[in-house]
Amino acid sequence: MLELHENALNVPDILSRWYQKERSNNYGAYLSFVGTVRHENGIEGLSFDLYEPILKRWFEAWQQRAKAEGAVVKMAHSMGDVMVHESSYVAAVFSPKRRVALELIDAFVEDFKATAPIWKYDLKDGVRIYAKDRSAPIAGSGLLETRQ
Amino acid sequence: MLELHENALNVPDILSRWYQKERSNNYGAYLSFVGTVRHENGIEGLSFDLYEPILKRWFEAWQQRAKAEGAVVKMAHSMGDVMVHESSYVAAVFSPKRRVALELIDAFVEDFKATAPIWKYDLKDGVRIYAKDRSAPIAGSGLLETRQ
Amino acid sequence: MVRIEFLGPIAKESLEMEATTLHDVAHKLSDDSEVKEWLSTCAVAVNDTLVSSLDTPLKSGDKVSLLPPVCGG
Amino acid sequence: MVRIEFLGPIAKESLEMEATTLHDVAHKLSDDSEVKEWLSTCAVAVNDTLVSSLDTPLKSGDKVSLLPPVCGG
Numbered sequence: 001m002l003e004l005h006e007n008a009l010n011v012p013d014i015l016s017r018w019y020q021k022e023r024s025n026n027y028g029a030y031l032s033f034v035g036t037v038r039h040e041n042g043i044e045g046l047s048f049d050l051y052e053p054i055l056k057r058w059f060e061a062w063q064q065r066a067k068a069e070g071a072v073v074k075m076a077h078s079m080g081d082v083m084v085h086e087s088s089y090v091a092a093v094f095s096p097k098r099r100v101a102l103e104l105i106d107a108f109v110e111d112f113k114a115t116a117p118i119w120k121y122d123l124k125d126g127v128r129i130y131a132k133d134r135s136a137p138i139a140g141s142g143l144l145e146t147r148q
Numbered sequence: 149m150l151e152l153h154e155n156a157l158n159v160p161d162i163l164s165r166w167y168q169k170e171r172s173n174n175y176g177a178y179l180s181f182v183g184t185v186r187h188e189n190g191i192e193g194l195s196f197d198l199y200e201p202i203l204k205r206w207f208e209a210w211q212q213r214a215k216a217e218g219a220v221v222k223m224a225h226s227m228g229d230v231m232v233h234e235s236s237y238v239a240a241v242f243s244p245k246r247r248v249a250l251e252l253i254d255a256f257v258e259d260f261k262a263t264a265p266i267w268k269y270d271l272k273d274g275v276r277i278y279a280k281d282r283s284a285p286i287a288g289s290g291l292l293e294t295r296q
Numbered sequence: 297m298v299r300i301e302f303l304g305p306i307a308k309e310s311l312e313m314e315a316t317t318l319h320d321v322a323h324k325l326s327d328d329s330e331v332k333e334w335l336s337t338c339a340v341a342v343n344d345t346l347v348s349s350l351d352t353p354l355k356s357g358d359k360v361s362l363l364p365p366v367c368g369g
Numbered sequence: 370m371v372r373i374e375f376l377g378p379i380a381k382e383s384l385e386m387e388a389t390t391l392h393d394v395a396h397k398l399s400d401d402s403e404v405k406e407w408l409s410t411c412a413v414a415v416n417d418t419l420v421s422s423l424d425t426p427l428k429s430g431d432k433v434s435l436l437p438p439v440c441g442g
Contacts (some may be wrong), residue, residue: 011171012164019159019182024233028186031253032163034178035442036171038244049377051436053417077441085172089442096186098261098369102254105179109246109442118441119377130378135438138412140421144395144435145408183369197304199363201344225368237369246442257369266368267304278305283365286339288348292322292362293335 002059003076004052008086014076018092022072027094029101033109035089037082044123045083046131051117058116062108071095071104075112081123115139150207151224152200156234162224166240170220175242177249181257183237185230192271193231194279199265206264210256219243219252223260229271263287298358300325306334306364318342318350321360331362338362371431373398379407379437391415391423394433404435411435 003014011034019030037046059075066073071093078088091109095101115138121128151162159182167178185194207223214221219241226236239257243249263286269276298315302308308330315321318340325331340347341361342354354360371388375381381403388394391413398404413420414434415427427433 011167012160015163015167015180016160019163023159023184023235026186026188026233028184030182030184032180032182033246033249034167034180035246036176036178038174038176040174048441050441051376051434054414054419054434054436057417085174087171098181098183098257102181102257106250106254109250113246113440113442116439116441117376117436118439119437120440120442121378131440132378132438135440137410137438138419138436140419141412141436141438142409143413143421143423144391144398144411146395146399196368198368199303199361202341202346202361202363205344261367261369264366264368265303265363266366267364268367268369269305279367280305280365283367285337285365286346286363288346289339289363289365290336291340291348291350292318292325292338294322294326 001074002056004050004079005076007078007080008082009076009078009088009090011087011090014090018074022094025094026096027072028096029098030092030094031101031105032090032092033105034087036087037084039084041122042124043084044126045081045086046088047081047121047123047128048078048088049119049121050077050079054117062111066093066104069095069100069104071100073104073108077118149222150204152198152227153224155226155228156230157224157226157236157238159235159238162238166222170242173242174244175220176244177246178240178242179249179253180238180240181253182235184235185232187232189270190272191232192274193229193234194236195229195269195271195276196226196236197267198225198227202265210259214241214252217243217248217252219248221252221256225266297356298354298360301359301361302331303361304364306331306362315354317354318347318352318360321354322350334362334364337365370429371427371433374432374434375404376434377437377439379404379435388427390427391420391425391433394427395423407435407437411437
């Protein structure tokens with residue numbers, strides 16, 4: 001379950017919908033992570049670009065990894081502008097037992113931050129500014145750099 | 149925020165209510181854990197006793213620990229009977245940054261399992277049976293045992 | 297007199313006894329056939345604070361609670 | 370001809386070039402002043418799969434994507 005939404009996420013709807021969908025499937029543990037835009041650096045909000053084909057493949061690999069542990073992962077992310085105190089990201093894990101869920105949510109969120117093809121921009125005075133200093137090169141970056 | 153409810157928890161209400169309460173307080177990360185009763189061992193459900201004075205002290209100590217990291221913890225738990233595929237436990241952490249929240253939710257849930265003064269019973273054929281084999285002695289147990 | 301409370305699954309009414317430390321409580325409960333089997337797995341609180349020493353002093357009106365193995369969640 | 374796509378903040382239209390491996394792509398992009406600065410921090414995908422070798426073979430119609438540093442969430 002990978003959901004991409006224009007602008008801010010409806011967090012109560014997402015958390016509730018996923019819970020209702022899985023509550024009778026005998027998962028004892030439901031872990032969720034919600035990312036909300038903080039008021040900092042004088043921004044009005046953030047804006048996101050994403051590249052869906054690679055994001056989907058990345059997510060499908062995680063679904064397989066979760067399945068091997070008897071678990072399910074879900075994710076929702078915003079595209080476009082998300083204002084301060086709105087939310088842009090929800091991730092969740094359902095698993096029979098708590099240890100698997102606690103460990104998967106951590107690994108999933110960290111891998112998401114390091115690898116998912118999503119680009120973040122600060123919104124200041126209505127202008128979109130690439131958040132270069134908070135961005136991380138994907139593992140293996142620099143392949144095309146020619147060293148002379 | 150420690151909530152004790154008779155019987156099953158209304159998980160969508162709790163997750164949504166906590167989100168709405170904290171969403172404008174500049175916490176970038178909201179981690180939540182939901183525990184749901186699994187269909188296993190032929191049970192109809194679980195039942196819980198808890199001892200509120202010590203549970204409150206335990207929770208207040210966690211609030212202080214979270215506060216020292218700029219975070220907030222919340223918890224809801226059921227008292228009495230909770231049937232299969234209903235939920236009995238919700239824990240949550242709000243923090244400015246994700247690492248603190250990911251680490252606190254794990255430590256909080258594990259310490260809860262090891263220490264919180266709550267007793268679990270299987271419900272079978274309407275009878276309440278102490279879940280002795282899944283219960284753990286609190287650290288320091290056995291103090292009153294006289295060795296002869 | 298101190299009051300001894302048995303929490304959770306220990307099916308026993310609370311009782312009162314004379315005791316100046318937890319040593320006294322341990323000694324008296326070891327003679328109680330209903331409680332004896334629980335002693336090795338129970339934690340102990342005095343006035344709702346968990347304690348770790350049998351030398352913990354007790355005064356009249358104190359509450360001693362026995363907490364058997366827990367399983368919340 | 371392979372198609373080179375620049376994702377996210379790289380403000381550049383996609384372009385087409387002749388190339389039989391990523392070596393050719395690296396060589397040609399190193400002459401492009403708009404793209405050059407991004408090469409050291411970009412990951413590379415061929416037909417939407419991330420690759421890690423310049424020897425990756427390319428055929429006509431392939432899509433090569435440059436992915437600059439990411440920050441989702």
